[in-house]
Amino acid sequence: MADHALKGLKIAVTRPRDQAVPLVQKIEQAGGIPLLFPLLEIAAAPDTQTLHEQVSRIARSDLAIFISPNAVQYGMAAIRAAGVALPASLRIAAVGQGSARALRELGIADVVVPVDRFDSEGLLAxxxxxxxxxxxxxxLRGDGGRExxxxxxxxxxxxVEYVACYRRSKPQLDMAALLREAPDALTATSGEALEHxxxxxxxxxxxxxRDSPLFVPHARIAGLAQRQGWRRVILxxxxxxxLLDGLIAWAGKQDSGCGIQDSGLRN
Incomplete structure (x- = not known):
């Protein structure tokens, strides 16, 4: 990481509060000023009895798919609380590298995960x-989501059995407070969050x-931002x-006087 590559730049980090910490730290290490502005809140599923009954059936499953790091955190906690041992024959899959990393940290080394496209389409391929x-x-996923x-x-x-092991909620946002902070750039990591x-x-x-640089890690989110009218979308x-690499590359172009580069996603 280039030291002070983001020096003095205010970057809005919109991940849920607990998941925002690593990116906040990376921005700080690069000299930036992270502005924590969670667009979604994450909590355990309220119906613990149903969740307990569902995860108890994992012992009879052939494949378990974890949609997100939150699904790993809350799903594995529910599995442990139910006293269920994962059978040796069970294959474990994850949609993205973050989820795979979280599983490996829990001792699950053999994880099926895409290598280049980190979404349902990438996993299905x-x-x-x-x-x-x-x-x-x-x-295992949050409540709702893509089918x-x-x-x-x-x-x-x-x-197929869906297990909602956590829930997402949309907090009331103080948009005036965000704009008073005058962020130099924003990040958005889910379409649901960007919609909110x-x-x-x-x-x-x-x-x-609309004129703020918006950094997104997936083409689907970028497409939504384009439809909303954002003019400076960086995939x-x-x-x-x-996200950090994209921010640093953008900051370097700002310093060089080149201005923002077209992401190729704008009309």
Whole structure:
């Protein structure tokens, strides 16, 4: 990491509070000023009895898929609380490297995970998820979310069970306070979070946001930002490291007088 590459730049970090810490630290280490502005809140699933009953069935599953690091945190906690041992025959998969890393930190070394596209489409393209006819698949995730993964696995003949092991909620946002801080750039790591940000802003606040550089780690989020009218969308590699690399590259172009580079996502 280049020392002080982000010196003096205010970067809005919009991950849920607990998940924001690593990116906040990376920005600080690069000399930037992180502005913590969580767009979503994460909490354990309220229906613990149903969750207990569901995770108890993981012992009879052939494949367990963890959608996010939150799914790992709350899902594995529920599995431990239920006193269930993961069978040796159970295959474990994760949508992204962050989830895979969280699983490995819990001692699960063999994780099926995409190597370049970290989303449902990337996972579904892997050989391990092709021949699933008759297999029992458990998908651990938050409440709601995309259905592509489960629908595709069902179409391939799998028996799919969703397990909502945590819930997302949308806090009331103080948009005026964010704009008073005058961030030099913002980050957004989910479409749901970006939607909440946009819906919480009045038109004058949206006008102020549209010209702010917005760093996103996935083309789907970038497409949403483009439809909302953001004019400076920068698509980065996945994860905190990808966001940080994108921020540092952008800051370097600012220093050199080159200005922001078109992300290729604008009309």
């Amino acid at each position: 892997l050989p391990a998820l092709q021949d699933v006819a008759g297999k029992r698949v458990m998908i 592509l993964l489960g629908d595709t696995l069902k179409a391939r003949g799998a028996q 940000l946009w819906q919480s802003a009045v038109e004058s606040q949206r006008d102020a946001l 980065t590699d996945a994860g905190d490291d990808g």
